[in-house]
Amino acid sequence: MHHHLLQSLRLCATGGNPFHGKTLHALIIKIGLNQYGALPNTLISMYAKCGLIKHAVQLFDEMPQRDPVSWASILTAYNRANLPNRSIAIFPNMFTRDHLQPDNFVFASLLNSCAALNHLQIGRQVHAQFVLSEFSFDEVTKSSLVDMYAKCGSVDIARTVFDTICSPNSVSWTAMINGYARVGRKSEAVKLLKDMKVQNLFSWTALISGLIQSGHFVSAFDLFIEMQKEGVKIVDPFILSSVIGASATFAALELGKQVHCLVLKLGFESSLYVCNALVDMYAKGSDITAAKTAFWYTGNKDVVSWTSIIVGLAQHGKAKEALSLYNDMICTGLKPNEVTFVGLIYACSHVGLVKTGRDLFKSMVDDYGLKPNLQHYTCLLDLYSRSGYLDEAENLLNTMPFEIDEAVWASLLSACKRFGKTQMGIRVANRLIGLGVKDPSSYILLCNAYAGASMWENAAKVRKLMSAFDVKKEPGYSCVHLGKESEVFYAGERGHPMKNEMLVLLKDLDEKMRKRGYVPDVSFVLHDMGKQEKEDQLFWHSERLAVAYGLLKGVPGSVIRVVKNLRVCGDCHTVLKFICSIVGREIVVRDASRFHHFKDGRCSCSDFW
DNA sequence: GGCCTAGAAT
Numbered sequence: 001m002h003h004h005l006l007q008s009l010r011l012c013a014t015g016g017n018p019f020h021g022k023t024l025h026a027l028i029i030k031i032g033l034n035q036y037g038a039l040p041n042t043l044i045s046m047y048a049k050c051g052l053i054k055h056a057v058q059l060f061d062e063m064p065q066r067d068p069v070s071w072a073s074i075l076t077a078y079n080r081a082n083l084p085n086r087s088i089a090i091f092p093n094m095f096t097r098d099h100l101q102p103d104n105f106v107f108a109s110l111l112n113s114c115a116a117l118n119h120l121q122i123g124r125q126v127h128a129q130f131v132l133s134e135f136s137f138d139e140v141t142k143s144s145l146v147d148m149y150a151k152c153g154s155v156d157i158a159r160t161v162f163d164t165i166c167s168p169n170s171v172s173w174t175a176m177i178n179g180y181a182r183v184g185r186k187s188e189a190v191k192l193l194k195d196m197k198v199q200n201l202f203s204w205t206a207l208i209s210g211l212i213q214s215g216h217f218v219s220a221f222d223l224f225i226e227m228q229k230e231g232v233k234i235v236d237p238f239i240l241s242s243v244i245g246a247s248a249t250f251a252a253l254e255l256g257k258q259v260h261c262l263v264l265k266l267g268f269e270s271s272l273y274v275c276n277a278l279v280d281m282y283a284k285g286s287d288i289t290a291a292k293t294a295f296w297y298t299g300n301k302d303v304v305s306w307t308s309i310i311v312g313l314a315q316h317g318k319a320k321e322a323l324s325l326y327n328d329m330i331c332t333g334l335k336p337n338e339v340t341f342v343g344l345i346y347a348c349s350h351v352g353l354v355k356t357g358r359d360l361f362k363s364m365v366d367d368y369g370l371k372p373n374l375q376h377y378t379c380l381l382d383l384y385s386r387s388g389y390l391d392e393a394e395n396l397l398n399t400m401p402f403e404i405d406e407a408v409w410a411s412l413l414s415a416c417k418r419f420g421k422t423q424m425g426i427r428v429a430n431r432l433i434g435l436g437v438k439d440p441s442s443y444i445l446l447c448n449a450y451a452g453a454s455m456w457e458n459a460a461k462v463r464k465l466m467s468a469f470d471v472k473k474e475p476g477y478s479c480v481h482l483g484k485e486s487e488v489f490y491a492g493e494r495g496h497p498m499k500n501e502m503l504v505l506l507k508d509l510d511e512k513m514r515k516r517g518y519v520p521d522v523s524f525v526l527h528d529m530g531k532q533e534k535e536d537q538l539f540w541h542s543e544r545l546a547v548a549y550g551l552l553k554g555v556p557g558s559v560i561r562v563v564k565n566l567r568v569c570g571d572c573h574t575v576l577k578f579i580c581s582i583v584g585r586e587i588v589v590r591d592a593s594r595f596h597h598f599k600d601g602r603c604s605c606s607d608f609w
Numbered sequence: 610g611g612c613c614t615a616g617a618a619t
Contacts, residue, residue: 006610038610045611072611108612115613143613174614205615241616248617276617307618342619375619 002037009042013049021046041069048077066098072105075113084113088122104135111144120152139165143172150179170198174206181210186219201232201239209242217250237268244277251563251590253285254484269297276304283312286561286588286595301332307340314347316595317604322347323356335368342375349383350594350608357383374402381408385415386608390424406435410442413449425449429458437465440473441567448523478546478564478589482554489545492537502548506539509548513578521571543572547579547587557585564591577601 005028012021025043028034034043040063047056056077063070071094078086091110094100102110107130114123123145130141142165149158162168162176173196180189193199193207204227211220224243234240240263247256260278268274275298282291295301295309306329313322326344329336336344341364348357361380364370377400384393393412397404409432416425429449437443443466450459476491489496496502510518522534529537543564550560568576568591580587581601589596597604 010610041610043610067611069611074611076611103612105612110612112613138612140613145613147613169613171614176614178615202615207615209615236615238616243616245617271616273617278617280618302617304618309618311618337618339619346619373619379619 001031002033002039005033006038006042009039009046013046016050018047018050018052021050035064038069041067041073044070044073044077048073048080051081053077053081053083066100068100068103068106071098071100071102072109075106075109079109079112079116082116084116087113088117088119102129102133104130104133104138104141107133107135107138108141108144111141111148115144115148115151118152120149120154123148123152139167139169139172143169143175146172146179147175150175150182153183155179155183155185170196170200170202174203177203178206178210181207182213184211184214184216186211186214186216190223199230199232201235204232205239205242208239212242212246212249217246217252220246221255234262234266237263237266237271237274240266240268241271241273241277244274244281248277248281248284251285253282253287253481253561256281256285270299272298272300272302272305275299276302276308279305279308279312283308283315284590286316286563286590288312288316288318288595301334303334303337303340306334307337307343310340310347311343314343314350316597317350317606319347319351319353323353336364337368338364338370338373338376341370341372342379345376345379345383349379349386350605352383352387352606352608354383354387354389374404377402378404378408382411385412388415388419390415390419390421394424394427406432406437406439406442409435410439410445413442413445417445417448417452422449422453426453426455433462440466444524474566476542476564476566478542478562480546480550480554481561481563482550487546487549487553489542489549491542492540493542493545494540496545496549498549498552501552502545505548505551506544509579509582510539512582513575516578516582518574518578521574524569524571538569538571541569541572543568543589544575547576550587551583551585560585560587562587562589564589567592568596573603573607577603 005024008024009021012024028039033039040059044056044059047059056074060066060070060074075087075091078084087110094102107126110126111123114126127145130136135141142161145161146158149155149161158176158179162172165172173192177189177192180192189207189210193203196203204223208220208223208227211223240259244256244259247259263269263274275294278294279291279298282294291309291312295305298305306325310322310325313325322344326336341360344360345357348360357380361372361376364372364376377396381393381396381404384390384396409428413425413428413432416428426449429446432442432446437446443462446462447459450462477488479486479488520535520538522531522538525534525537543562546562547560550562554560568589573596576587576589576598578601580598587598589598594605
């Protein structure tokens with residue numbers, strides 16, 4: 001009977017069937033076996049595997065007699081429920097209350113918690129206890145040590161432990177490979193993979209997703225292709241969601257579409273991770289319509305699905321749609337989380353919905369018990385300052401429990417300039433200087449603020465600071481996508497084979513724009529030079545080159561899609577609004593902070609960015 | 610009976 005029950009419980013756990021599990025639990029109590037043999041511990045693990053952490057904890061707490069297996073089960077249960085801090089918190093009770101010593105299973109679980117929390121200090125303490133214990137030769141625990149050190153950033157220590165493993169298995173190799181990859185040590189990661197006798201999907205995924213995390217997108221894609229050439233079958237969708245995520249970050253729409261096809265071909269279109277990644281990929285790839293389609297095709301949407309589309313819509317300036325989807329989401333009974341609110345308040349800040357944004361911020365705390373973090377305050381601050389509520393902004397700044405960074409100060413400063421709040425601008429500028437300035441565009445704002453208040457000495461000081469620190473702008477570049485092909489342009493680049501055609505086109509457009517009232521705004525140029533020189537500099541900005549090329553080479557009438565590494569400059573923003581209406585084309589620019597849809601002389605960002 | 614590896618939204 002005992003054996004039969006254990007087996008049934010294990011079946012519930014693997015099938016994630018809590019209903020059947022609860023029935024069995026009732027039966028076990030009824031026949032009086034609830035304290036018998038392995039049953040109590042197996043019940044804990046069954047509840048944990050079915051996602052019912054509260055039931056698992058209650059059983060554990062009410063157990064009259066706990067053993068190391070009970071401890072391993074509850075620690076794993078907490079880790080599974082994404083509560084690794086609970087594991088660390090209760091562990092000392094194993095000694096103080098239960099007078100038990102940890103075994104290898106307990107060590108491994110604990111190290112898993114440390115890895116999840118990035119807690120190197122406690123991880124090292126566990127390591128020390130493990131070494132002193134009778135289990136110090138256990139190789140599974142050593143695998144968790146490798147993983148823990150790698151996740152905490154001590155890759156070389158991870159390697160030292162890895163080298164003490166007598167017969168490493170797939171798990172230890174994978175942990176080590178991922179450790180190298182996620183800190184960007186590409187060649188070591190690749191070498192380790194090639195050293196493996198039997199490479200499986202797990203090890204390739206660890207390598208590729210690690211490289212994606214460290215920003216090595218091109219190598220990651222190359223390896224993804226190599227993996228398929230090697231004949232490794234993609235039998236689960238793990239790696240697909242990772243690669244789709246990379247296409248999103250990389251704004252590689254065409255590549256992302258190909259992976260989407262692969263998803264369909266392999267039949268993983270119902271994986272929630274994959275669907276959510278697709279929504280984000282299309283949104284970041286600047287095709288918000290496709291993102292919406294992908295969203296509506298997602299079955300069993302969770303908070304991440306809804307949040308992805310809300311954030312996507314917000315970044316594309318579609319605040320109304322974002323807010324309306326939020327209502328739909330609430331109607332389905334799902335609870336929003338911190339990220340959802342970042343997206344929502346961000347959406348409000350880009351259309352000046354001050355009251356809605358403030359209400360959402362309040363609702364987040366009052367209705368959902370969420371604690372606002374720095375990002376929420378930043379968005380709210382942005383909302384106030386962009387909409388001209390500068391006193392509220394300053395008030396919030398002085399009462400909020402976080403220190404803001406240079407970018408937020410800079411955005412506040414630019415709002416002061418925009419709304420003519422000279423005195424507050426000076427206060428903000430002084431705080432910004434005290435903080436230490438790194439971003440070249442902040443120097444421009446500072447100069448303009450002091451100059452605007454006729455504080456010439458301060459303006460001169462800022463210029464001095466700027467040259468003393470040898471501030472240089474990161475070279476701006478823009479990439480224009482034309483179907484499967486794309487072309488990259490750097491600011492000031494004049495060596496392109498099609499430069500003559502582009503020059504003629506841009507000159508012609510420039511003339512037409514000036515007739516419609518365009519005046520170049522040279523205050524966006526960093527360097528100290530004459531007015532004509534500054535105008536020339538603007539003329540060769542990379543986004544203009546990319547758009548010109550797109551107009552010349554792209555399919556007539558198609559949307560021109562450009563990705564820029566920096567934020568689009570204010571003057572170029574004006575220019576693109578003119579160009580889109582002159583040529584009657586839609587231009588979509590993804591810059592470092594958001595999307596700009598230029599159409600009929602207007603931009604979706606309503607000139608806030 | 611219980612342990613270790615790869616994935617989505619700011």
